[in-house]
Amino acid sequence: MDNYNKGENNRPKTPGMKGPKMPFNLYWIYLIVFAAIIGMYFFSENTGGIQKEIAWSEFQGYVKDNSISKIVVDNKSNTLKATVRKDSVSHVFKADADKAGDKPSILVKIPSADKFSDFYDKVRAEHNYNIDVSYEPNTTSAWDILLSFLPIVLIFGLFIYMMRRMSGGGGGGGGGVFSVGKSKAQLYDKGSDLRVTFKDVAGLSEAKEEIEEIVEFLKNPSRYTEIGGKIPKGALLVGPPGTGKTLLAKAVAGEANVPFFSLSGSDFVEMFVGVGASRVRDLFKQAKEKSPCIIFIDEIDAIGRARGRNLNMGSNDERENTLNQLLTEMDGFGTNSGIIILAATNRADILDKALLRAGRFDRQITVDLPDVNDRKEIFKVHLRPVKIDDTVDVEFLARQTPGFSGADIANVCNEAALIAARKGKKVVQKDDFTNAVDRIVGGLEKKNKVTTLDERKTIAIHEAGHATLSWFLQYANPLVKVTIVPRGKALGAAWYLPEERQITTKEQMLDEMCALLGGRAAEEVFVGHISSGAANDLERVTKQAYAMISYLGMSEKLPNISYYDSSGEAYGFTKPYSEETALLIDKEVQAMINEQYERAKDLLRKHAGGHEKLANLLVTEEVIFAEDLKKIFGERQWVSRSEEILKETEEPPKDVEIEIKKDGDNTDMITPEGQSE
Structure with a gap:
């Protein structure tokens, strides 16, 4: 705790050095005054006691009983205030005697001052009481007046405070109701x-x-305008999450020597009707004042969703109003010369067509997942702050991470550094990176998870089934590593090196489907019963089979037909095919899966000896590599391009685990009781 606050304010002060000044805040004065008023109120209540209001006839009885010590008569209001003797407090106040205080008093409404005078003279003549009586024009004190007007003053002050807050004044920082229509864009001006x-x-x-090119146009527009070129009004960055769309926009802000407005699509949406459109107008108003400039809208699908899809029961849709205003500002009657709009989204299919037409977003820039060369460059960027040794080969890391996005690679580098620091290393080594990939793909390793020997044998047979089929199927992804060590939700896992294809044939898909069914087939052939561990395999096989038949037209009975709607608009809640066709699709899916399942069982029976050796090796070693399969089954007959590339890189040591990033559909995991990874 001593080191936590060792900041600049805790440095030892040198002579003449002044300490940091506390910022003055007017609210402290308000708080002190309010506390003082409350304290005085309670103090007066405690010292003066309560005042009981009684009738004139009852008061006459108390005077005759000699319970009153002092009387103050108000001539104007015809009221009197009488002080009760201490020995008569219980008689006058009864149950409230403990609340009477030090100066117990009662209030009485009298008929008139003359009537009271006559009554007092009569009592004094009869009983000879010595009561102090005085006549004053008004018994109301200044404190009473203050207390009566205090609620009105407080309400009036609160009203003024709220009005100042709503108008953005009074230290509100412009966040009031009246400034809700202002743009929330963050401005990076020149020289930022x-x-x-x-x-x-x-x-x-x-x-x-x-x-x-857009940045260059803003810096040197004459280079393009001299030959008749016009600056594009907008560019839309489209791609999967983590591919660097927002990073590109930040680079534009860092490179362009022009003002840069940055905000998110959700910044336009508010609970108040009309706020989104108002913020769009205010944004473009500020942009025109700073022209030439760039506006960047991240996650534009928050307001750019296609109009007419939301069933709002005829009500006013705030998002549609915001989108209409944005369309008008981008290409309306007004001119926005010098203003370029950049936007980013990973859901371009749901954007409104009017937003995507030429003249608004003139360019759609696709930012795909990086290929092997791009991954190599990305690794070099993220390895700059990481201390590595000579064992780290950037080329090898790039080859081992197919399907990784830029964000994934940044996560790998950071996770590798954490693993190395956890082990007490001074530098990050190659095995730290491979372990980091393993950690990210499969989850935390759970070596202490309790499994019985029968369960371990079943898991080993299951994973050996995948490994065996991937070795003998021509188009199956080449195996790199198999383990039965629990990791995350998985009880076992197999890592493959998927081939980075641009197109995939039907034969390749069928081989991959057969390899996925290898675990369930091995359980049925060699164990004699099946388990819940193949839940993830069956889910992926079923989805792939339906995609091949319904979307890709790879069925013999339904050839060259696709029921996939890429725009998402055509079908709605209805199916694009009849019930008979739906039944035929289900039958084709079942037939395709059954065919590959029988194929998997036949291959496993053919190579039963090698499968048994592989399963026994998994039980004892827990982790096996492609080299172990080569010793058992011999050289693989088919060598894919991925394996050729892998051989070109430096072969890792035997004791180093090679972990391969799964490409969504390229990592098999056996899971307990229906849980899927």
Whole structure:
């Protein structure tokens, strides 16, 4: 705890050095005054006691009983205040005697001052009481007046405070109700200290080229206008999450020597009707004042969703109003010369067509997952702050991570550094990176998870079934590593090196489907019963079979037909085919899966001896590699391009685990009781 606050304010002060000044805040004065008023109120209540109001006839009885010590008569209001003797407090106040205080008093409404005088003279003559009586024009004190007007003053002050807050004044920071229509865009003006440049964006060479052209147009417009070129009004960055769309926009802000407005699509949406459109108008108003400039809208699908899809029961849709205003500002009667709009989304299929037409977003820049060369460049960027040794081969890391996005690679580098630090290393080594990939793909290793020997044998037979089929199937992804060590939700896992294809044939898909069914087939053939561990395999096989038949037209009975709607608009809640066709699709899916399942069982029976050796090795070693399969089954007959590339890199030591990033559908995991990874 001593080291937690060792900041600049805790440094030893040198002579003449002044300490940090506490910021003055007017609210402290309000709080002190309010506390003082409350304290005085309770103090007066405690010292003066309560005042009981009684009738004139009852008061006469108390006077005759000699329970009153002092009387103050108000001539104007015809009221009197009488002080009760201490020995008569219980008689006058009864149950409230403990609340009477030090000066118990009663209030009485008298008929008139003359009537009271006559009554008092009569009592004094009869009983000879010595009561102090005085006549005053008004018994109301200044404190009473203050207390009576205090609620009105407080309400009036609260009203003024709320009005100032609503108008953005009074220290509200412009966040009041009246400023809710103002744009929330963050402005990076000329000379802003933005550290992200195009040097920090690795890969994405085509996307960077177009983005750099936009920046160059703003810096040197005459180069393009002299030959009749016009600056594009907008560019839409489209791609999967983590591919660097927002990073590209940050690089534009760092490179362009022009004002840069940055905000999210959700910043336009508010609970108040009309706020989104107002913020769009205010944004473009500020942009026109700063022209030439760039506006970046991240996650534009928050407001750019296609109109007419939301069933709002005829009500006013705030998002549609915001989108209409954005469309008008981008290409209306007004001119927005010098304003370029950049937007990013990973859901371009749901955007409104009017937003995507030429003249608004003139360019759609696709930011795909990086290929092997791009991954190599991305690794170089994220390895700059990491201390590594000579064992780390960037080329090897790039080859081992197919399907990784830029964000995934950044996570791998950070996780490897954490693993190395956890082991007490001074530098990050190659095995730290491979363990980091393993950790990210499969989850935390759980070596202490309790499993029985029968369960371990079943898991080993299951995983050996996958490994055996992947070795003998021509188009199956080549195996790299198999383990029965529980990791995350999985009881076992197999890592493959998927081939980075642009198109996939039916034969390749069928081989992959057969390899996925290898675990369930091995359980049935060699164990004699099946388990819940194949839940993830069956889910992926079923989805792939339906995709092949319904979307890709790879069925013999339904050839060359696709029921997939890429726009998401055509079908709605209805199926694009009849019930008879739906039944035929189900039968074709079942037949395709059954065919590959029988094929898997036949291959396993043919290579039963090698499968048994592999399963026994898994039980004892827990982790096996492709080299172990080569010793058992011999050289693989078919060598894929991925394996050729892998051989070109340095072979890792035997004691180093090779973990391969799964490409969504390229990592098999056996899971307990229907849980899937």
